[in-house]
Amino acid sequence: MDRHEALRSTIEPGPLPRQRINTSGSMVMRVRELDSDADEQVTDALREAGGQTLDAEHGPTVRADVLTVASVPRWVALVVHHMFATARTMDVLQDELQHMLAHLRAGADPQEGLDPAQSLARRIEYEQSPQGLLRADRAIRHLTGVIEQLPNVLLPFREHHAPEPVVRQKLRMHSAAVTHAADIAARRLKVPRYSVVFAAVDVVLSTYAGQNVAWTMYMDKGAVDKGRSLIDCTTQNVYAQVGSRAHQLFSQAVRAAWKQQFVGQVHCDYDYARLLEAHSDVGLDQRTWKSVNLWFNCRGAFRSSDEPDAHRLDGLRRRSRLKWEEVSDDRPLVAVEVRFLRPEACLDLWVGRELILPDDMVDVLKAIEELLVRFAVDGEVPLEEARKHMGAGAWPRLPELRRLRDGRWIDFEATRAVFLCLPGVLTAELEVVDTGPHQELVVTVETTAGDITEAGLRNHGQQRIRTHGVVLPDTYVVRRAGTGQKAASTDDRATRLLCExxxxxxxxxxxxxxxxYRAQGGSAEQLPWIKMQLESRGIRPFDHESLLAPASLGEVAQALRR
Structure with a gap:
């Protein structure tokens, strides 16, 4: 670390500015003995080291943990404060550390073969020279211009601006189809494939949000260990109408994403920490922390790919796997991470529990995969046509929370929706009954299915209890609908859902x-999506081909009960 003069963040002469780490606070080193060299032991130790908080103002900015097994050093975990390092800096540190250790083991000079380090005094002298000041001003003007063009940029400068930890549900998809489709699209458009995935994420998330989503640059605390290709984005509020999208085709969205990411990479290559030091009060808005942020990270490089094969891509899509997890941290409420592994891509989606239902999270990842596959096979995808197949509109919904007397917070609409999605359920009503000092939550379900019982409702509710605002009722009441009432209720509900x-x-x-359906502008391409939506709401089986007949929607709904 000494040869990097504490890796101070400066503007260096030359075509490529380098960013160094400032250890003006202190550097902490410790030795940790592991019980064994099992993968779980090493992974837990590295995760613990990477999760340690570093204070740029008062505490250590660099921490090094030497992990040993039977007193023999095996690994070194190097943690650097995010304000004073980029992923490239960490790569340089790792390479130099390996170089030094190899020379030490061979009995040679550890610094032999390394570039000579510039002294701190000489670097400070250059910073204060006319050439150094001019280069610093150019970098600051460049970054300031970029920031002024992007709304609601958040520059995390001090630790107390960090948001409180939130509980988010995480859904991971392993998909070889995404890797294959992104390779094809990236080679066709001559852009990195992470730009293709970023564009698909942007299109799908803006569709499910119900309006365009503004993406701006954001440097997360974990920027150091997120990989070489890193773009972090934030938006103040996904519920507000911000920005405008002029892209009519998916290829235009991809090129716009690549241009934006290229600007972001230039932003990271310049001295980000130096900008913060010079303009510590510019762009800081604590309200932005409390809003909904979007964070995006992906890494990977080009690999050659075969020509598009629709049959192969469909087969790969059927082999995609999903895995649920629940996490609690201080990262933004909505996050997407994409990693290109061999042979599958790994898509991670984090969303705060109060923003989206688990089924909608599955739809988001599936829509991203479908959009990439369609573009790889068909060539071009009009965005307006693609959005019609994604089921836009219902996400996210602001929760309407009410506090019960026992301290529970309940979202009545979200809780009702849990029981309404059961096949055969006509209505679901929630009622709060006062029982002395306590309140009892009663759900009354009207159904035509004979296999729905109180115990079945309770089990169904326990599976959905992780959704924010959903409270497990205390009492369950099941009512069987009569024959006449069944037909009328089924027709009314089916007609309403079909029209919506x-x-x-x-x-x-x-x-x-x-x-x-035809008279209202419907086409055959939209029928599979309509079938999926209606069957997910309990109207199954649904013959979507019946909509192509000249009958009205009301007549189609009446035919459902026959």
Whole structure:
């Protein structure tokens, strides 16, 4: 670390500015003995070292943990404060450390073959020279111009600006189809494949949010260990209409994403920490921390790929795997991480529990995969057409929370939706009953299915309890609908859901029960999505081909019970 003069962040002469680490606080080193060299032991130790908080103002900015097994050093975990290092800096540190250790073992000079280090006094002298000041001003003007063009940029400078930890649900998809499709699209458009995935994420998330999402640069605390290709983004609020999207085709969205990421890489190559030191009060907005941020990270490089094969891609899609996990940390509420592994891509989606239902998270990842595969096979994808197949509109919904007397917070709409999604359920009503000093939550379900019982409702609710605002009722009441009431209720509910789904697919404000599907601008391409939506809401089986007949939507709904 000494030969990097504490890796001070400076503007260096030459074509490529380098960023160094400033250890003006202190450097902490310790030796940790592991019980064994098992993967779990090493992984836990590295994760613990990487999760340690470093204070740029008052505490150590560099921490080195030497991990030993039977008193023999085996690994070194080097942790550096995010303000004073980029991923490239960490790569240089790792290479130099390996070089020194190899020379030490061979009995040679550890610094032999390394570039000579510039002294701290000489670097400070250059910083204060006219040439150094001019280069620093150019870098600051460049970054300031970039920041002024992007709304709601958050520059994390001090530790107390960090948000409180939130509970998020994490869904991971392993997909070889994404790797294959991204390779094809990237080679076709001559851009890195992580830009292709970033564009697909942007299109799908903006669709599910119901409006365009503004992406700006954001340097996360974990920027050091996130890989070589790193773009962090934030937006102040995904519920607000921010920015505008002029992209009509997916290829245009990909090129725009690549241009934005290229600017972001230039931003990281310049001295980010120096900008913060010079403009510590610029762009700081504590309100932004409390809003919904979007964080994006992906890494990977080009690899050659075969020509698109629709049959092969469909087969790869069927082999995609999903895995659930629940995490609690202080990262933004919505996060997407993409890693290109061999042979599968790994897509991680984190969303705060109060923002989205688990089923919608599955839809988001599946839509990203489908959009990439369609572009690889068909060549070009109009975004407006693609959005109609994604089921836009219902995400995210602001929770309407009410506090019960026993301290529980309940979102009545989200709790009702848990029981309404059961097949055969016509209505679900929630009621809060006062029982002395306590309150009892009662759910009354009206159903036509004979296999729905109180115990079945309780088991179903326990599976969905992880969703924010969903409270497990204390009492369950099941009512069987009569024959006449069953037909009327089924027709009314089916007609309403069919009209809502058709309106969503055609882009109309509402559907007309007295007009046919074709008369309302519907096409055959939208039918699979309509079938998926209706069957997910309990109307199954649904023959989507019946919508192509000249019958009205009301007549189609009436035929469902026959």
């Amino acid at each position: 789904t058709v309106a969503e697919a055609t882009g109309r404000p509402h559907g007309d029960a007295h007009a046919s």
